[in-house]
Each structure stands twice: as structure tokens, then as C-alpha cells.
Amino acid sequence: MTHSHIIRNSLNIKDENIIFDVNNYLCPEEKIKGTNYLIYQATLTYKPKACHHCGSINEEYLITKNGTKISTVKLGNILFKPALLRLRKQRYLCHECNRTFIASTTLVDKHCFISNPIKNAVGYELAETQSMKCIAKRVSISSTTVIRLLVNSGKALEPSRFELPEHLSFDEFKSVKEAAGSMSFIFTDAQTHDIIDIVENRQQRELIAYFQRYPNELRQKVKTVTLDMYSPYIKVIHDCFPNAELIIDRFHIVQHINRALNRLRIEIMKTIRYTRPRDYSKLKKQWKLILKNVWDIDFETYGTHRLYDGLVTEKMMVNYLLSIDNQFQWVYDLINDLKWALDTGDYEEFVSQLERSKDRPVKRYIRTTFQTLNKYLDSIGNSCKYTLSNGHLEGINNKIKTIKRSGYGYRNFSHLRARILIIFKLKDKDNKEIRPLTFEEEKEIDKQLNIKVA
Numbered sequence: 001m002t003h004s005h006i007i008r009n010s011l012n013i014k015d016e017n018i019i020f021d022v023n024n025y026l027c028p029e030e031k032i033k034g035t036n037y038l039i040y041q042a043t044l045t046y047k048p049k050a051c052h053h054c055g056s057i058n059e060e061y062l063i064t065k066n067g068t069k070i071s072t073v074k075l076g077n078i079l080f081k082p083a084l085l086r087l088r089k090q091r092y093l094c095h096e097c098n099r100t101f102i103a104s105t106t107l108v109d110k111h112c113f114i115s116n117p118i119k120n121a122v123g124y125e126l127a128e129t130q131s132m133k134c135i136a137k138r139v140s141i142s143s144t145t146v147i148r149l150l151v152n153s154g155k156a157l158e159p160s161r162f163e164l165p166e167h168l169s170f171d172e173f174k175s176v177k178e179a180a181g182s183m184s185f186i187f188t189d190a191q192t193h194d195i196i197d198i199v200e201n202r203q204q205r206e207l208i209a210y211f212q213r214y215p216n217e218l219r220q221k222v223k224t225v226t227l228d229m230y231s232p233y234i235k236v237i238h239d240c241f242p243n244a245e246l247i248i249d250r251f252h253i254v255q256h257i258n259r260a261l262n263r264l265r266i267e268i269m270k271t272i273r274y275t276r277p278r279d280y281s282k283l284k285k286q287w288k289l290i291l292k293n294v295w296d297i298d299f300e301t302y303g304t305h306r307l308y309d310g311l312v313t314e315k316m317m318v319n320y321l322l323s324i325d326n327q328f329q330w331v332y333d334l335i336n337d338l339k340w341a342l343d344t345g346d347y348e349e350f351v352s353q354l355e356r357s358k359d360r361p362v363k364r365y366i367r368t369t370f371q372t373l374n375k376y377l378d379s380i381g382n383s384c385k386y387t388l389s390n391g392h393l394e395g396i397n398n399k400i401k402t403i404k405r406s407g408y409g410y411r412n413f414s415h416l417r418a419r420i421l422i423i424f425k426l427k428d429k430d431n432k433e434i435r436p437l438t439f440e441e442e443k444e445i446d447k448q449l450n451i452k453v454a
């Protein structure tokens with residue numbers, strides 16, 4: 001093994017045509033723009049198989065050596081010190097076309113001074129949530145180079161216009177300052193939870209134009225779209241995915257119902273503020289208990305509570321709170337019946353409970369809440385049928401928040417988008433188990449599993 005061999009191996013350079021200058025193995029340091037670099041020197045030479053320009057096969061000295069060209073290649077850090085390679089590249093002359101060309105190597109691309117190992121390393125670093133400045137510092141290149149590499153990797157991860165899953169999830173997130181809208185649009189595969197793309201502007205017109213870039217027969221195959229309540233995307237879905245069923249995210253339906261219950265609590269609270277201050281503070285402090293699902297409330301464990309005398313259970317406290325006002329109890333019961341129907345995917349029960357509410361006198365906003373539910377009844381039916389939800393998007397949106405923070409404010413949307421695509425698409429995902437599509441299938445599988453266990 002020659003010295004050149006040893007140096008090449010220790011630098012992890014695969015190209016055997018790079019021969020290190022053995023007289024230079026001491027590696028002098030050089031100060032360039034205020035930074036000390038380790039300097040390696042090597043020559044790149046080989047017998048070319050054919051001419052780069054005309055493609056003539058190199059036979060009988062058709063291509064001859066014709067001087068050299070020195071280029072400087074960044075190698076990254078070696079024991080925390082940035083290293084440079086002065087690479088003397090062979091120049092060749094083709095006697096067929098009379099043109100010259102320079103030897104090429106896998107270490108570095110043509111017209112480029114950043115070595116490919118650095119580019120790969122930056123690719124991996126970009127998949128972690130950290131600032132680009134930090135990456136630039138670690139591999140000793142400039143931030144602008146990192147951004148350029150980011151844009152390139154982002155392009156490589158651009159979603160294909162000829163692929164679209166059958167089940168989609170729609171959501172939005174707060175975008176960067178320079179984005180066209182204050183909110184940007186994000187959509188995922190509702191089954192695998194993989195991000196498909198991020199769109200800068202979530203306005204209807206823009207989104208319709210965006211989705212129309214997908215071929216029509218692909219869009220017709222989309223079976224469901226899961227979205228939040230009050231979603232502005234219903235027209236988009238109608239126009240772009242004519243066969244898709246709408247699914248309102250169950251969590252958002254519950255949130256919608258809970259909001260009405262909470263408002264009622266606050267109103268009751270305000271009416272007794274000066275007449276029954278102790279009950280007022282109970283209602284004020286125990287809002288969480290009121291919104292808790294009735295089937296999750298503990299009726300067994302006795303304990304002391306500073307707002308109550310003696311030993312009480314959660315159930316006793318809820319009963320007390322509900323007794324404060326006569327409308328409270330039955331609205332509470334009705335809302336919990338609705339929540340239970342949603343939780344168990346019992347659509348018929350949901351509809352009949354909603355029907356039951358119609359002939360009771362209630363406050364106007366509670367009536368409005370129920371009317372809204374009526375308006376979305378078909379989609380609620382679908383959310384009782386399909387197990388799909390937008391729960392995963394909350395996690396994704398939280399991650400996007402940390403990405404934005406780590407970048408000290410991405411000003412350019414395309415940079416943020418590239419970074420998000422890299423982080424979510426490059427990071428090796430553990431094999432997530434895909435949930436059965438409908439509750440019915442899931443129950444069937446559970447049943448079979450139980451039979452096996454028994």
C-alpha cells in the first residue's frame with residue numbers, strides 16, 4: 001500500500017484515479033480569508049475511454065495528454081479543521097475533433113468546488129431540525145451554499161404529478177412572512193400520513209389551479225378527503241375531486257360541540273357571579289371537568305377538593321355543577337350522547353340524538369351549533385364510517401413550527417417548502433402500521449384476533 005493509498009483511504013475518497021502527492025504528506029496549513037485550511041495535493045489522471053465532445057473511442061493515441069488544470073476542492077472537516085484538496089486535473093486533447101477536455105471524477109462535479117461527500121453530508125444534516133447556519137459552520141461552507149444545496153435537494157423531492165393517493169387529508173399552517181397568503185396549504189396521504197406537498201397560497205383559485213395539474217383520471221380516483229370543520233376547501237374538492245367523499249375530522253366535530261357546552265357554562269357562571277360566588281368559582285375553575293367525556297369521569301375514587309366540603313368523586317362534582325342551572329343538565333347529556341355516538345362510530349345514534357334536540361327550547365348559539373352539525377351531516381356520517389382523521393397533521397404542523405423557529409424566520413417560502421419536504425421525506429420512517437380504512441373492517445379484524453387469542 002502506497003502513501004497515496006493510505007491518504008486516499010483515510011479521506012474516504014473512492015476514486016482511484018486520484019493520486020496523492022507523496023512529497024506533500026505533511027499537509028501544510030494555509031490561511032485563506034482568515035481560516036486555516038489543511039492542504040492536500042493530488043493529481044487526477046487516467047486513460048480516457050472516449051472523447052467527451054465527439055465520443056471517439058480512444059485508440060492508437062487518438063487522445064493525448066495536454067497539460068493540467070488545478071482546481072481547489074473543499075473536503076469538509078478533518079478533526080474539526082477544514083481541509084482543501086488542490087487537485088491537479090489532467091487535460092486531454094482529442095485529435096479527432098481537436099478539442100480539449102478535463103478529466104472527471106466522482107469526488108466532485110464539473111465546475112464545482114464542493115466535494116460530493118460534503119453535499120451528501122449537508123443532505124443528511126438538512127433532514128434534522130437545525131439552522132442552516134449551524135450546518136454551514138459544521139462542514140465549513142457558506143450559508144448560501146447550504147441554501148443552494150437545499151434548493152437542489154428540494155427539487156429532487158418534488159412530488160410526482162402522476163401519483164395521487166386515494167385518501168387525502170387537507171390542512172393549513174401559518175406560513176412565512178413573504179408567502180403570498182398568511183396561511184399555506186398542506187396535504188397528506190390520509191392512510192400512510194406521508195406529506196405529499198405544501199402549497200404557498202391556500203386560496204381557492206390557487207388550489208384549484210394547483211390540483212388541476214394532476215391528470216383528470218387520477219383526480220377522479222380520489223375516494224375521500226379528510227378536513228376540518230369550517231374548511232374553505234369544500235369547493236376545491238367539489239371541483240377537483242368529483243368522486244371524493246368528505247370526511248370531517250372527528251376531533252373537530254367534538255371541539256365544535258364542546259365549544260357550545262363551554263359557552264353555556266360561561267353564561268351560567270356570569271349570571272351567578274354576585275349571588276352565588278362559591279358556585280361561580282366552581283364553574284370557573286372546573287371547566288375541564290365539564291368538557292371531559294362523561295364515560296371518562298371517575299365515580300369511584302373519593303378525595304378532598306378545596307372547593308368542596310368532605311370527600312367527593314369527580315362524578316359528584318359534575319352532578320353538583322350541572323344542578324346549578326336547569327338547562328345545563330340536559331344540554332350536557334345530549335352533547336355527551338353525541339360525543340359517544342361519534343366515538344363509537346354510531347351514525348344512526350348521532351342523527352337520532354340530533355333530532356331529539358330539535359323540539360327542546362335552547363339558547364340560540366346552541367341551536368346554531370346543532371344546525372351546523374345538520375349541515376355537515378353527510379360528512380359526519382363518513383367520519384363515523386372511516387377511521388381516517390387529521391390527527392397526524394397536528395404533529396406535522398408542530399414540527400413545521402419548530403423548523404420555522406430553527407431557521408430564524410424563513411423569509412423565502414420555497415426554502416421552507418424544500419426543507420419541510422427534506423425533513424419529512426428523507427428521514428427514514430419506521431414502518432407504521434396502516435389502520436384499516438373503515439371501523440367495520442377494524443371491528444372484523446379485532447373479532448378475528450379475539451377468536452385466535454381465545
Ligand SMILES: [Zn+2]
Pocket residue numbers: 051052053054055056094095096097098099
Ligand atoms: Zn473528440
